[in-house]
Amino acid sequence: MLLKETQDQLLPTLKTYFGYDSFRAQQQQIVESVLLKKDNLVIMPTGGGKSICFQLPALLFEGLTLVISPLIALMKDQVDGLKANGIEADFFNSSQDSIEQEAIFEQIIQQKLKLLYVAPESLSLLQNILTEEHLSCVAIDEAHCISSWGHDFRPSYQQLGFLKQTLPNTPIIALTATADKATRADILEQLNIPKATQFIASFDRKNIELEVRPANDRMAQIIKFIRKQPNESGIIYCLSRKGTEQTAAKLKQNGINAAAYHAGLNFDERSKVQENFIYDQTKVVCATIAFGMGIDKSNVRWVIHYNMPKNIEGYYQEIGRCGRDGLKANALLFHSYADVIQLRKFMSGATNEEVQAAKLDRMKQFSEATACRRKILLSYFGELLAENCGNCDVCKNPPQFFNGTIIAQKALSVITRLKEKEAIGTVIDVLRGAHNATVLDKGYDKLKSHGVGSEISWRDWQQYLIQLMNQGYCEIAFHKNNALQLTEFSKKVLFQGEQVNLTKPTEFKEPIAAIKKSKTTRAAKPKKDTLFERLRKLRQEIAIAENIPAYLVFSDAALKEMERARPMSETDFLDISGVGQRKLEVYGEDFIAEIVSFSNEKIKTRKKKDTHKVTYQLYKEGLTIDEIAKKRNLKSTTIFSHLAKLYADGKDIDIYDFVTKEEVERVRKAKDELENPQALKPYFEHFNAEIEYFKIRLALTILDADG
Structure with missing residues (x-):
């Protein structure tokens, strides 16, 4: 005690x-x-x-x-x-x-x-x-x-x-x-x-959204993903040194601030990449798995696995490097069978090969799951989740099953006729009726099953075969050149008519709105003038001056809480989670001043935005235009512009008290004739100054409202 x-x-x-x-x-x-x-x-x-x-x-x-x-x-x-x-x-x-x-x-x-x-x-x-x-x-x-x-x-x-x-x-x-x-x-x-x-402790990091996608057009998907959050930090994990360099180079070609990190770099080079990332000078690091261990950078918003990790422990630790501040983060994993085969090669001959292979199988099961991914992830560490998480791709978009027995029979039949000696690629080629060198040299074009699945695309066949492997109807013989072989369950499908349920192959597609947006807006949008962005800018200035990473001044989570709570005194500032006595003493004055300044600006802006509402209140009280202008110390033309806006917003304004129907009709005709019908001056000149500016504005407002 x-x-x-x-x-x-x-x-x-x-x-x-x-x-x-x-x-x-x-x-x-x-x-x-x-x-x-x-x-x-x-x-x-x-x-x-x-x-x-x-x-x-x-x-x-x-x-x-x-x-x-x-x-x-x-x-x-x-x-x-x-x-x-x-x-x-x-x-x-x-x-x-x-x-x-x-x-x-x-x-x-x-x-x-x-x-x-x-x-x-x-x-x-x-x-x-x-x-x-x-x-x-x-x-x-x-x-x-x-x-x-x-x-x-x-x-x-x-x-x-x-x-x-x-x-x-x-x-x-x-x-x-x-x-x-x-x-x-x-x-x-x-x-x-x-x-x-x-x-x-609980292994559940609820703030990290888990997602797995097929490894089709990975780079295009990654570029789109990063462009959606261009100012955020992220890590892309690759299996090889070459992979990190190629990925970083492609990102740079697309205007993304990226760098490669791997054991082939010397100490100074690795330190420089890491330092630039920590200090927010590099936004994206493409790295082998060593990168990130022990780094407390709290504002990493996403982690992408370009290749599948070799075990769940590694995957879990690597995704844990994003969202350390508790704010929303994304973990995206690309999955392909080529990665599985490559990882099997890496572990071949290792003293604990059996253990590594079993761990890879669990990683594969996670990647190919059709049930809540977080449940699978947590159960690996002995933690059971009663409900689905609602924050993974499977929960958000549950797979739809269909009766795939005929597809399974076609696949297993071809594997049989190939005498269980060919890898997945050749099996698909025969199913689709290909006439490439391998098929022709081995005489596979003469097989009865050649082309039996020609109506299904190569990629779809790949995913169907993966599902059949996951359900135990066939397996990869890694020691026999990765040949696909039958299992004891295969006979039930081929000869006893056992039903096989499959899911439609998934191919990640951008929502139509997002595609249109990415085509029209290549560059990042200018940041909104929010208090969070102001505080983030102040934090960066302090970090540069003190030569420390920005997140060591305050985390994003602390800045978000400051934005919400708006502390304007030392006592209130100390109530923010992440603000200790020393940080209050060193940084408190600057941050409080920024919060006060921002709040004062917004009050002035809000008053300006609400000015037409004050006019409306006085109008409803029965005051004339001149009386309203005098009371508000504004010009009468400004009051008329307020009335135009109020009318356009659907407020109860007797607009024809200020402009006649004949004048509106004259403006309508002029609108069809003028080269620049958006500006007011061409109308004024067109009417030889017979209709005043404020009436032209009101007439145009009426015409716009009437469509």
């Missing part, structure tokens, strides 16, 4: 340094467990608030909290975020010179530093401080890297078991966003913390 004095410090510390008034689910219990010096394993989704679980205790411990993180390049981001919150933190790595390293040791000895980030490879350089005299806590971030069962295994993590032996009384907290049962058990065993308290 925590001392009451410590207990009472939790919420004030949370608000002062992190800006939050309350803990998220399980955070407080984890923080209390760490402060009680217990070992902990925390499984919490990306964006779920893992960092606070060790950063807040670090502020209350006397000594140093050592944070082990897998990538040197990502530590600066974490440390910058802490410093922006007024927390003394630093990172230690082999790229620093001896003077910098000595300065860090000095800070530790003087107990000025609260958190120190280090990669496992650099631990040997910290032997002098790996004692219980200096360390109060050890946090191991991305802990799944320790396990060969995990999806992102790193051998350097396997040495970390010595920490518990060296520091038996120091609490160890291991954290990760993704770990199945096998991986969790492995983490506990290898870190020598078998009795650690396990905290497994």
Whole structure:
């Protein structure tokens, strides 16, 4: 049980340094467990608030909290975020010179530093401080890297078991966003913390919309997707280095600010891409899977998988890099069987090939689902969802089934006649009656079933065969050149007339309105003058001045709340979630001034917009045009323009009190004769100044209203 004095410090510390008034689910219990010096394993989704679980205790411990993180390049981001919150933190790595390293040791000895980030490879350089005299806590971030069962295994993590032996009384907290049962058990065993308290938070990130599309014309679809939200940050994950470069190049050709990121780049090049992305100078990064781990960039609005990931853990962690601020985000996955075959090749011969293949199968099932995708995703991590999520493509557009028995019989018949020796492409060619080299050389054009499915397109056959595989009526023999083979269920369809239900092949199509819009408006629309955009601009100016990422000033979620709440005093500003004491002191004055300025402008604009309504009120009270003009200190011509608008809006105006029917008729005839019937001056000159401007305006209003 925590001392009451410590207990009472939790919420004030949370608000002062992190800006939050309350803990998220399980955070407080984890923080209390760490402060009680217990070992902990925390499984919490990306964006779920893992960092606070060790950063807040670090502020209350006397000594140093050592944070082990897998990538040197990502530590600066974490440390910058802490410093922006007024927390003394630093990172230690082999790229620093001896003077910098000595300065860090000095800070530790003087107990000025609260958190120190280090990669496992650099631990040997910290032997002098790996004692219980200096360390109060050890946090191991991305802990799944320790396990060969995990999806992102790193051998350097396997040495970390010595920490518990060296520091038996120091609490160890291991954290990760993704770990199945096998991986969790492995983490506990290898870190020598078998009795650690396990905290497994909900894996449900409700704000992320899940969508899977067939991999047809991927680039065209991606370009359209990005153009719909041109000012937002996003990540595109590709299987290969070449894929990242080609995708980035095509995006740049289409005017999209993109860059490639992969292991083939040197350290400086990778750091530059990452830095430009974090600082909002690059909007889109096309990357291999390493990119994004540990980055706290909260305003990534979407993640696209150009290729299918090799397992659900990887997919889940990668989509978790968008929408960390809790606002709406999109995860789009392109699925093709070519990706499945490629991934099978990658894992061939691996020591845990069987495990990898099983995980790939689960990923494939997710991609080809005809039921709520979030249910499948969460069930993989042992979390059951009672209701459909309503925020995935299957929920929003449920598939329509039909009796596809004849289609299935045709497909299985061709597989049989090909003696189960050909891959999916040749099977489709024979079904469609192709006369290409392969078909002719092997004499497949002579088969009885050649062309039996010629009325169905190549792409549709591809999707039907995938559905037949998913239902167990045929399978890919990966060890036999990916040949399609029959299963024990095939006979029931071929010889016993078992019914097979299929869904119509899906091909993503833009709504007609969106297509028209994209044709007419290639460039991004100018941003609306909203308070959110004003605050975002101010945030960017501050970020550039301080040389830190914009989201470290305030998250998009905090700006949205400022837009909604309009805080105009320090007390109100401090009520915004994400505003702590330091950020109030450093940024509060500028943001409050912007909010006050914007609000004053809008009040003036609103008064201007409502001016014709004031005129209408006075008109209904029976005042003459001259009386209204005098009372409002306006010209009578302005009052007439108000009346014209009011009449056009359907208000009860006796318009013929101010213009005669004969005058309206003269204007109507002139309208048909004049070259520029939109302007007033041509009418005035046409009538030799016999009809006044205000009457011409009123007459045109009447004619427009009458159609």
